[in-house]
Amino acid sequence: MKVVIMGCGRVGATLATWLDNDGHDVTVIDIRPDAFKRLPPEFKGRRHAGNAIDQDVLARVGLRQADAFVAVTQGDNRNVMATQMAKHLFGVRRTLCRIYDPIREEIYRDLGLETISPTLVGAQLLKDLIDKEPAAAGGETEA
Amino acid sequence: MYIIVVGAGKVGYYLAKELLEAPEGHEVLIIELDAAKVERVTQELGDIALRGDGCEAATMEKAGYGRADMVIAVTGDDEDNLVVCQVAKAKFSVPRTVARINNPKNESIFKQLGIDTTVSATAAILAQIEQELPIHGLIQLLSLKGGGLEIVEVKVPQRASVVGKRIGELLLPQQSLITLIVDSDGTPRVPSNDTIIRAEDQVVAVTRRESEDALRAALTNSSSPAAPGR
Numbered sequence: 516m517k518v519v520i521m522g523c524g525r526v527g528a529t530l531a532t533w534l535d536n537d538g539h540d541v542t543v544i545d546i547r548p549d550a551f552k553r554l555p556p557e558f559k560g561r562r563h564a565g566n567a568i569d570q571d572v573l574a575r576v577g578l579r580q581a582d583a584f585v586a587v588t589q590g591d592n593r594n595v596m597a598t599q600m601a602k603h604l605f606g607v608r609r610t611l612c613r614i615y616d617p618i619r620e621e622i623y624r625d626l627g628l629e630t631i632s633p634t635l636v637g638a639q640l641l642k643d644l645i646d647k648e649p650a651a652a653g654g655e656t657e658a
Numbered sequence: 659m660y661i662i663v664v665g666a667g668k669v670g671y672y673l674a675k676e677l678l679e680a681p682e683g684h685e686v687l688i689i690e691l692d693a694a695k696v697e698r699v700t701q702e703l704g705d706i707a708l709r710g711d712g713c714e715a716a717t718m719e720k721a722g723y724g725r726a727d728m729v730i731a732v733t734g735d736d737e738d739n740l741v742v743c744q745v746a747k748a749k750f751s752v753p754r755t756v757a758r759i760n761n762p763k764n765e766s767i768f769k770q771l772g773i774d775t776t777v778s779a780t781a782a783i784l785a786q787i788e789q790e791l792p793i794h795g796l797i798q799l800l801s802l803k804g805g806g807l808e809i810v811e812v813k814v815p816q817r818a819s820v821v822g823k824r825i826g827e828l829l830l831p832q833q834s835l836i837t838l839i840v841d842s843d844g845t846p847r848v849p850s851n852d853t854i855i856r857a858e859d860q861v862v863a864v865t866r867r868e869s870e871d872a873l874r875a876a877l878t879n880s881s882s883p884a885a886p887g888r
Contacts, residue, residue, distance in 0.1 A: 596737040
């Protein structure tokens with residue numbers, strides 16, 4: 516599968532590495548070239564320094580042939596814009612968009628984007644841990 | 659009208675100022691994240707600035723997007739302008755959204771994503787340059803809302819077949835109307851059927867989008883071989 520990832524932060528670099536290890540054809544785009552330092556030296560995919568909300572850049576990385584596009588930059592709005600371009604301009608079948616702001620996430624999910632809000636996911640995980648506190652704490656002391 | 663302007667940079671500041679000074683008496687609110695810019699607006703234009711993120715729901719509630727007639731997003735970032743307008747439409751049903759775009763190539767995707775109007779300084783300057791070049795093409799001045807009508811400008815070349823003819827005898831595409839003629843020396847004339855077209859006239863016309871090419875051809879094509887003399 517050909518996957519284009521926008522944003523080479525912690526999440527982007529980790530995802531790119533995993534997909535590369537699984538044998539996928541991975542391209543990572545980041546506006547700051549030094550972000551690629553997060554990728555391991557053995558990473559076989561492509562690193563492309565550029566602005567992924569510029570359709571010329573997206574065309575240059577071959578987005579039209581991509582099977583999936585993932586937007587994980589720090590900016591919700593950049594992710595939203597790039598994902599919509601990938602979906603509507605380049606016809607990418609699978610597009611995934613990270614949106615920190617839960618309200619914006621809900622709006623764009625309603626508008627048909629496949630979205631994930633790490634804010635909600637993270638808070639939910641933490642709450643689940645707190646809710647199960649007695650058992651978990653007991654387990655820890657025993658270990 | 660209640661108009662919300664997002665972004666208090668130079669464009670947003672002067673836009674808000676002009677809107678406030680307009681005789682229509684608009685109610686204007688500027689939303690800006692940067693405290694120094696908010697301060698400047700408040701000092702110069704009065705208490706019309708709200709500090710906050712123009713695409714964050716809490717700020718939008720506070721700003722009263724729900725009763726806004728128009729939202730104009732003029733920050734320096736296309737992605738922010740896009741999201742401001744999309745959220746204004748999707749969550750607050752704002753009837754008219756306007757986005758400033760920096761990359762002219764974003765115009766079509768913005769339209770596709772539901773933004774009512776896009777304004778691009780880059781495209782405007784390009785159009786200006788084209789206007790200054792002696793190519794005798796047709797320049798789009800304005801799209802009229804709905805109906806597919808446009809206001810366009812054409813400069814009549816020296817050897818155009820229409821030179822010396824009365825407007826009444828011109829064969830123009832259907833629903834094309836010559837509304838103004840500006841002489842080569844800059845004098846404007848309101849045309850009638852008896853107005854004579856002269857070389858180098860700037861002709862401003864209303865036309866249908868699909869008739870643009872035909873209108874340009876009618877006003878700029880050189881005398882056809884069949885037409886004797888001038």
